[in-house]
Amino acid sequence: MTFQVFQxxxxxxxxxxxxRFVSAVLLILVALTAAAETxxxxxxxxxxxxxxxxxxRSAQNFDVEFLPGDDGWVSSTVSLADAARRVVSRAAQDAxxxxxxxxxxxxxxxxxxxxxxxAENSSAVAIPSARTVVxxxxxxxxxxxxxxxxxxxxxxxxxxxxxxxPRPLPRWLDEGIAMQLARQGGxxxxxxxxxxxxxxxxxxxxxxxxxxxxxxxRQRLAYRQSNAVTRFVIEQDFxxxxxxxxxxxxxxTEGARTAEFYWTPVNRQALQNxxxxxxxxxxxxxxxxxxxxxxxxTVGILTVVAWVxxxxxxxxxxxxWDKEExxxxxxxxxxxxxxxxxxxxxxxxxxxxxxxxxx
Ligand SMILES: [Zn+2]
Numbered sequence: 001m002t003f004q005v006f007q008x009x010x011x012x013x014x015x016x017x018x019x020r021f022v023s024a025v026l027l028i029l030v031a032l033t034a035a036a037e038t039x040x041x042x043x044x045x046x047x048x049x050x051x052x053x054x055x056x057r058s059a060q061n062f063d064v065e066f067l068p069g070d071d072g073w074v075s076s077t078v079s080l081a082d083a084a085r086r087v088v089s090r091a092a093q094d095a096x097x098x099x100x101x102x103x104x105x106x107x108x109x110x111x112x113x114x115x116x117x118x119a120e121n122s123s124a125v126a127i128p129s130a131r132t133v134v135x136x137x138x139x140x141x142x143x144x145x146x147x148x149x150x151x152x153x154x155x156x157x158x159x160x161x162x163x164x165x166p167r168p169l170p171r172w173l174d175e176g177i178a179m180q181l182a183r184q185g186g187x188x189x190x191x192x193x194x195x196x197x198x199x200x201x202x203x204x205x206x207x208x209x210x211x212x213x214x215x216x217x218r219q220r221l222a223y224r225q226s227n228a229v230t231r232f233v234i235e236q237d238f239x240x241x242x243x244x245x246x247x248x249x250x251x252x253t254e255g256a257r258t259a260e261f262y263w264t265p266v267n268r269q270a271l272q273n274x275x276x277x278x279x280x281x282x283x284x285x286x287x288x289x290x291x292x293x294x295x296x297x298t299v300g301i302l303t304v305v306a307w308v309x310x311x312x313x314x315x316x317x318x319x320x321w322d323k324e325e326x327x328x329x330x331x332x333x334x335x336x337x338x339x340x341x342x343x344x345x346x347x348x349x350x351x352x353x354x355x356x357x358x359x
Contacts, residue, residue, distance in 0.1 A: 042130035066104040084152035101132040111136040126155040128162020153182040164250035167259035172208040176230025189224040194280040
């Protein structure tokens with residue numbers, strides 16, 4: 001009852017003091033809610049719920065969460081993360097000073113429990129909304145998992161794009177930018193794409209807009225394509241400058257429109273056609289052949305082909321020689337029958353004049 005009266009008086013004739021009080025309370029509530037949203041981490045080792053003692057160390061604007069057995073990783077992770085942050089800042093020409101949380105998952109099982117089974121082949125995952133990177137320590141310990149500094153640069157690129165771009169990007173572009181920024185990919189990627197085109201196995205960009213294939217080799221191809229298409233975009237439309245692409249995507253006035261451009265089916269299709277037409281051109285294949293991995297592969301194949309050819313030729317010659325031997329043997333036999341065996345022929349023919357003397 002009293003509440004109703006209060007509400008009525010508030011709505012009908014609120015005094016300036018009451019109005020200010022209510023707005024202040026509302027403002028505080030909004031601020032608290034916003035703060036709660038940004039400070040509560042989306043992912044934490046606490047979610048593993050196995051009662052292990054979770055540790056946290058903060059340095060250089062990074063908060064690293066880890067389990068006691070992994071404390072040896074922390075200081076190197078912080079210095080690699082700092083270097084990775086500088087890589088992003090340099091590429092984007094933008095101080096990238098936001099606080100970043102790094103969660104060190106001790107093994108693959110706990111990593112998948114935290115981020116989801118889709119990340120089965122990943123070394124790390126970025127969650128831009130929570131400004132968090134979750135690292136799969138089991139993968140990073142193996143050479144196949146990639147170098148941790150490079151992995152962090154890749155993930156920080158996702159954080160940067162997620163925070164700065166006013167509109168989410170198609171996945172292939174987001175991944176391509178991260179790979180370009182972390183300088184990932186090599187000559188074997190280019191040759192895989194040439195083979196992919198020749199065998200008709202490339203994945204349409206449309207299928208790489210929201211998610212990547214889970215199957216390991218298709219997923220690898222998806223990353224390779226994303227990297228190559230993004231490089232093509234940078235070369236063709238941004239004067240070869242990743243910085244220009246990032247600046248456009250992060251721009252308040254043009255960012256959303258630029259992202260929209262790559263989502264638009266007709267633009268995506270045109271881009272895909274233009275890109276595919278450049279794969280496997282004479283200059284690219286020549287470049288691949290002269291480059292290390294592919295070059296030695298080609299040399300290896302040519303060596304085997306040459307060896308087989310030489311072997312066949314030798315066999316042919318041997319069979320010819322055998323035939324000749326048999327003919328000569330038959331002729332000798334004939335000769336012996338007619339003339340009888342000659343002793344002189346068995347002697348070395350070093351000094352023919354002596355033979356003559358003796359005869
Ligand atoms: Zn990525």
